[in-house]
Amino acid sequence: MPIIQVDHLVKEFQRPKRIEGAFGGLRSLVTRQSITTRAVNDVSFSIDRGELVGYLGSNGAGKSTTIKMLSGILVPSGGEILVDGRVPWRDREMNALNIGVVFGQRTQLWWDLPLMDSLKLIGKLYRVEPERFRKNLDRLVDQLGIGGFLQTPVRQLSLGQRMRGDLAAAMLYEPRILYLDEPTVGLDVVAKERTRQFVEEVNRELGTTIILTTHDLADVERLCKRIIFIDKGTVLYDGSVSELKRRYAPWRVLDITLQPGDDPAPPVSLHLDGVEIDEQTDTRLLLHFDPERIAVTDIITAVIGQRAVSDISIIEPDLEGVVREIVEQGEVHA
Amino acid sequence: MSAQAAPRGGLGSLSRNREAILEVARMTVRRAYMYRINVVMGIVLTGITIYLLTILWKAAYGDRTEVDGVSIQQMLVYLTIANLQLRFLTPEVDQEIEERIREGQIGFDLNRPLPYPFQLVAGALGQMVGLLPMLAVALPVAFIFGELRPPATVEAGIAYVASLAIAWIVAVELNMIIGLVGFWTLEMTGFKMMYRLIGNFATGALIPLWFMPDLFRNIVQVLPFQAIAYIPVSIYVGNPAMGSNGPALLLQAGWAVVLVFVIRLIWSRAYRQTVIQGG
Numbered sequence: 001m002p003i004i005q006v007d008h009l010v011k012e013f014q015r016p017k018r019i020e021g022a023f024g025g026l027r028s029l030v031t032r033q034s035i036t037t038r039a040v041n042d043v044s045f046s047i048d049r050g051e052l053v054g055y056l057g058s059n060g061a062g063k064s065t066t067i068k069m070l071s072g073i074l075v076p077s078g079g080e081i082l083v084d085g086r087v088p089w090r091d092r093e094m095n096a097l098n099i100g101v102v103f104g105q106r107t108q109l110w111w112d113l114p115l116m117d118s119l120k121l122i123g124k125l126y127r128v129e130p131e132r133f134r135k136n137l138d139r140l141v142d143q144l145g146i147g148g149f150l151q152t153p154v155r156q157l158s159l160g161q162r163m164r165g166d167l168a169a170a171m172l173y174e175p176r177i178l179y180l181d182e183p184t185v186g187l188d189v190v191a192k193e194r195t196r197q198f199v200e201e202v203n204r205e206l207g208t209t210i211i212l213t214t215h216d217l218a219d220v221e222r223l224c225k226r227i228i229f230i231d232k233g234t235v236l237y238d239g240s241v242s243e244l245k246r247r248y249a250p251w252r253v254l255d256i257t258l259q260p261g262d263d264p265a266p267p268v269s270l271h272l273d274g275v276e277i278d279e280q281t282d283t284r285l286l287l288h289f290d291p292e293r294i295a296v297t298d299i300i301t302a303v304i305g306q307r308a309v310s311d312i313s314i315i316e317p318d319l320e321g322v323v324r325e326i327v328e329q330g331e332v333h334a
Numbered sequence: 335m336s337a338q339a340a341p342r343g344g345l346g347s348l349s350r351n352r353e354a355i356l357e358v359a360r361m362t363v364r365r366a367y368m369y370r371i372n373v374v375m376g377i378v379l380t381g382i383t384i385y386l387l388t389i390l391w392k393a394a395y396g397d398r399t400e401v402d403g404v405s406i407q408q409m410l411v412y413l414t415i416a417n418l419q420l421r422f423l424t425p426e427v428d429q430e431i432e433e434r435i436r437e438g439q440i441g442f443d444l445n446r447p448l449p450y451p452f453q454l455v456a457g458a459l460g461q462m463v464g465l466l467p468m469l470a471v472a473l474p475v476a477f478i479f480g481e482l483r484p485p486a487t488v489e490a491g492i493a494y495v496a497s498l499a500i501a502w503i504v505a506v507e508l509n510m511i512i513g514l515v516g517f518w519t520l521e522m523t524g525f526k527m528m529y530r531l532i533g534n535f536a537t538g539a540l541i542p543l544w545f546m547p548d549l550f551r552n553i554v555q556v557l558p559f560q561a562i563a564y565i566p567v568s569i570y571v572g573n574p575a576m577g578s579n580g581p582a583l584l585l586q587a588g589w590a591v592v593l594v595f596v597i598r599l600i601w602s603r604a605y606r607q608t609v610i611q612g613g
Contacts, residue, residue, distance in 0.1 A: 093448075093449065096445055106438060106441075106442070112365060125448055
């Protein structure tokens with residue numbers, strides 16, 4: 001049974017139209033004309049309990065707007081949302097107790113107070129009993145390594161420390177659903193890895209349903225089995241990461257290092273279906289092939305028949321290339 | 335899908351969230367302490383205001399000891415108490431809302447299980463409590479620059495305490511209404527300046543209502559601002575204009591209740607209006 005159900009969701013924003021020219025400012029002030037933009041346009045999906053879903057899209061694609069509607073702080077212009085059986089904006093108080101939100105670019109902690117004070121306050125706001133509070137805090141201190149700076153004012157924390165503080169704040173009351181909006185943005189490699197590890201643990205051990213938006217595709221490859229990709233407010237893809245790669249990036253690249261011959265060797269020629277040579281020098285052969293149409297062993301056999309080979313590597317397409325592909329195709333379709 | 339009974343942001347929510355409200359207040363107390371230098375500066379400013387008003391009103395009275403049944407001493411005590419009180423009854427709810435909206439932090443506030451207006455009230459409560467120790471600075475300043483006397487009678491003193499509490503509520507309410515306008519305009523510096531200007535005048539802290547020209551008095555009398563300074567301080571100095579304290583307190587309490595409904599109305603609209611800046 002899905003814990004999040006989104007049907008034909010629409011969000012429009014209106015802003016007053018700016019009039020150019022003489023007295024433009026004054027005329028904009030008195031005119032009633034406005035421009036309507038659709039940030040989210042007929043989005044539908046459903047997410048099951050315990051899923052960890054990547055919600056992807058370029059800047060301004062409508063990701064954050066969707067998250068804000070899911071968390072109840074924006075009211076949809078159309079369509080329906082049900083989160084754990086509730087309409088988020090109508091039942092905001094109960095919904096709030098059920099969800100945790102982490103924004104990489106912002107902090108929910110109180111800037112000029114020690115981290116511990118913020119955590120205590122959040123415990124009270126979310127009605128966590130003292131005993132459960134202590135238990136959860138101990139676990140989070142352990143998992144996130146925040147023990148060393150609990151008494152430091154938040155404004156003096158490094159970005160990585162602050163992020164850990166924010167993750168602790170969001171999980172302190174064990175919400176059923178966690179929205180992570182670019183949680184690794186700006187973090188160094190170690191901090192990124194630590195964040196990912198925590199997210200994975202939370203999902204695995206507590207069964208928390210997680211929606212993750214990010215621009216770092218390494219996050220997605222590491223964490224998500226399923227992704228939803230949106231662009232210009234519409235869902236372009238919803239499915240598994242492997243299916244996405246299969247559909248949008250069927251090619252694998254084969255990089256073969258050749259042993260140099262005594263005489264300049266004739267170039268390798270391959271007349272195989274589903275193989276194309278990209279680059280060829282005396283010592284290197286770079287080609288791409290479609291694994292559905294030809295087995296990699298057939299290619300290698302063909303190459304070995306012509307030249308001595310010293311090294312072979314197969315390069316999987318990365319998600320970044322895939323995303324570029326989808327956006328470009330999406331634009332062609334539109 | 336059956337319709338669930340949604341909990342409303344009413345008194346039920348208030349009791350459910352009592353601990354959360356107290357914790358928010360406690361936190362604001364700690365923050366208020368960090369800005370104590372600002373507060374001291376504010377008190378110095380109040381001292382100067384009281385001093386200037388004292389000179390002005392002494393000159394206005396001239397040789398007379400009483401005008402329209404108000405003695406010069408009553409007048410000076412009125413000015414001192416009114417301005418002192420205003421220093422402590424100026425919530426910063428509007429500023430808080432504006433900052434949170436500008437920084438895009440309002441999203442977090444709205445995501446809390448405690449309705450936003452309650453968070454604001456809790457914050458204002460904490461700020462006020464945090465300010466109280468500053469009376470140790472403010473009272474001597476008021477004593478030196480103005481005229482500080484005990485209340486006119488014991489009953490006046492008791493009524494004043496009650497009236498002061500209501501004055502605080504009305505001050506927070508009005509301040510919140512101004513702040514919530516930010517949900518529509520997003521930019522409200524001009525609006526706030528107007529509010530401060532009109533507000534300062536209409537509270538009666540500079541000129542008590544009994545000395546205002548008829549035109550102004552008639553306007554100010556139908557506005558809620560008088561509940562912040564004029565009503566409680568009049569009671570304190572013996573209520574020379576209204577005579578008895580009962581109707582004055584009733585009028586004040588009436589405004590406190592009416593404004594609750596105004597806020598509920600504005601809030602339910604503002605809530606649908608939410609546009610989080612950035613992100």
